[in-house]
Amino acid sequence: MTRRGLAAVAALVTSAVCALSLGNALYLYIAILMALVLLYGFISCFWARRTAFCRQSLSAPSVARGENAHLFLQAGHRCPLPIAPPRGEFLFEGQGGDCVFPPAPFRTQEKRLPLNARHVGQYPAGLRALKIQDIFGLFQMKLRLENTSGALTVLPRPFDIEKPRFTLGDEGNAALSRTQEDYNAPEDVRAYRPGDAMKRIHWKLSSRKRELLVRRFETPAPPDTLILLDCDAPLGGENVNEGKECLRDALCETAVAVARLQMEDGSPVRLPMYGARANEFASDNIAHLPLLQDMLACQPFGSGEDFARVLNLELRRMRRTGATVIITTRLDAQIVEGVTRIRRMGPSARLYLVTYTPDLPELLPYVTRLQHHLVEVCYVTPA
Numbered sequence: 129m130t131r132r133g134l135a136a137v138a139a140l141v142t143s144a145v146c147a148l149s150l151g152n153a154l155y156l157y158i159a160i161l162m163a164l165v166l167l168y169g170f171i172s173c174f175w176a177r178r179t180a181f182c183r184q185s186l187s188a189p190s191v192a193r194g195e196n197a198h199l200f201l202q203a204g205h206r207c208p209l210p211i212a213p214p215r216g217e218f219l220f221e222g223q224g225g226d227c228v229f230p231p232a233p234f235r236t237q238e239k240r241l242p243l244n245a246r247h248v249g250q251y252p253a254g255l256r257a258l259k260i261q262d263i264f265g266l267f268q269m270k271l272r273l274e275n276t277s278g279a280l281t282v283l284p285r286p287f288d289i290e291k292p293r294f295t296l297g298d299e300g301n302a303a304l305s306r307t308q309e310d311y312n313a314p315e316d317v318r319a320y321r322p323g324d325a326m327k328r329i330h331w332k333l334s335s336r337k338r339e340l341l342v343r344r345f346e347t348p349a350p351p352d353t354l355i356l357l358d359c360d361a362p363l364g365g366e367n368v369n370e371g372k373e374c375l376r377d378a379l380c381e382t383a384v385a386v387a388r389l390q391m392e393d394g395s396p397v398r399l400p401m402y403g404a405r406a407n408e409f410a411s412d413n414i415a416h417l418p419l420l421q422d423m424l425a426c427q428p429f430g431s432g433e434d435f436a437r438v439l440n441l442e443l444r445r446m447r448r449t450g451a452t453v454i455i456t457t458r459l460d461a462q463i464v465e466g467v468t469r470i471r472r473m474g475p476s477a478r479l480y481l482v483t484y485t486p487d488l489p490e491l492l493p494y495v496t497r498l499q500h501h502l503v504e505v506c507y508v509t510p511a
Contacts, residue, residue, distance in 0.1 A: 133266035136166055169262035172209035177260045177269040179206035180214065184254050184273075186243075190281035190422065193377060197243040197280055199253055203229045204236045205260070212261040220253045220280070221246065227255075245282040247373040248380045250426050253280040283421040284380035286388045289506075292353060292451040292478055317341040351450025352398050353390045354475070356442055357383050358456035359403030359432040364484055365510070371484065374510035375457055378482045380424040382508055386453050388417055400442065402433035439466025446473035454479045459494045468501045478504040 129137075140162035147155035180203070187198040203214065211231050218225040220243055229237045243253055258271040317330055320340030330341045357379060365371020387397045387409075396412040399420065405427055409420045435456055446452075452475045454467055459481055471477045479498060481491075486507040495505050 130261075130265055130268050132264070133166070133169070136162055136264075136266055140166065165264060166266060168209070169264050169266040172207060172211050173260055173262040173267040173269055175209065176205045176207035176211045176214075177271060180204070180258055180260060180271050182216070182255060182258050182271070182273055186253060186278065186280055188280075189278065190283055190425075191245050192283050192285045193245055193248050193381075194285060195245055197245060197253075199241040199243055201227070201229075201239045201241065201255065202236050203239075203258065204232075204234070206234055208233055210263045212263055212265065215259040215261075216255040217257045217259065218254075219256050221249075221251045224256075243280060245280070247370070248282050248284045248377045248425050249373075250279050250281045252278075254278075281422060281425050283418070283425050284377065284384045286381060286385040289382070289385045289389060291389050292386065292453055292476065316344045318344055351475075352396045352445070352448050353386070354442065354445055354449045354452045355383055355386055355397065355399040356438060356452065356454045357399060357401065358435040358438075358458065359401050359427055359429055360435055361430045361432075362482070363458040368484060371510075375482055375484075376429050378508050378510040379429070379455055379457065380421075380427075382455050382480050382482065383424060384417070384421055386455075387420055388414065391417065398445070400438075401427055402438045402441075404428045404431045436460075436462035436466050439463065439470065443469060443473060446470060446475055449475040451475055452477045455482065456480075457482045459491055461494070464494045464497055467498060467503055471501050471503055476504075477502075478506065480506050480508050482508045482510065484509065 140159055143155045143159035143162060146152065147159055182201065182203040184202070185200050187200065191197045199220075201216070203216065205211075205214070213231045214229045216227045216229065218227055218241065227239060227241060229239065255273050257273055259268060260271065261268045317333060318341065320329065320334075320342050324342045328342050330343050334341045362372055362375035362379065365375045368374065383399060387399065390397050391412055391414040394412050396410070399409040401407045401409075401423065407423055407427075409416075409423055411419075435458065439454070452470050454470075454477065456463065456479070459479075467477055467479060483491075486509070498505050
């Protein structure tokens, strides 16, 4: 019952008391009228609540950040008595709202609500409840709805960056020539072709087969690009509207931009995620980029492994790594030490610092130390 309904009950009780105490028929008529209004309001609201229904679905399960999706709604009721327009409680990206349906009975009313995908993540989208009121506003009942539309996944959108550079002389060709000349790793033999080096001829097998046979060696895979993403809660953004969400967007989109640039050339990419949802992406095929976007969108970015420890754990991968890209919102002495250790292991290193305040004096000593160890430092300012 609403506040207006409580006021109507108070008026009914007052009129009834006055009619009984004063014996005035006018107060009796007022009490009877108020009772009929209350009875009508309860019956119409209850009937509409019992016969109400709502169906909902999303236009797409996922969209890129900045694009629009739509939520399709179908609602109605089978109460012939007039009621107020039903209102739906709407939820998306943690923010609520209302949508109003026409009160026409025995009709399925359709609505299409636009969803502005502002931030990367996975968000429930749909109506939580349908509010039913009588025409006088005396009673209000809720129809709790299951979220049959599911969740909308907002994917990170890559942007253009400069291609990470491998360590000088290790673009893959040098490793290939070294492996071809390594006689300890033969893969197979083949017939001799004009122009083959004499030192690659398998003389013993050639004398046995009575034809020249040449050793074939395993073709080495190109070096990996290792992307180390800070999956802990972003640091900063407290004084900016939706600052934390924008920092997360920038983290995810920087990682996707690096991966896309490398996989377009067929270079293998590895991206381990040490967050609340531990996972790892590894591919050299650009067609797998949507999988990486979905994995990043589903990462909650909180309660993750300490990023300085992550850098130390990933030192074991440096033997097969040609370039390392570090993406984080924090920069301190431990992270600087971890990055410089990676650089000493051989691969090139680039650090993307995602921050609203790149000119902080506290960051300058850390940046200078990284640059002294030939680490490329780039700044990313969230949109």
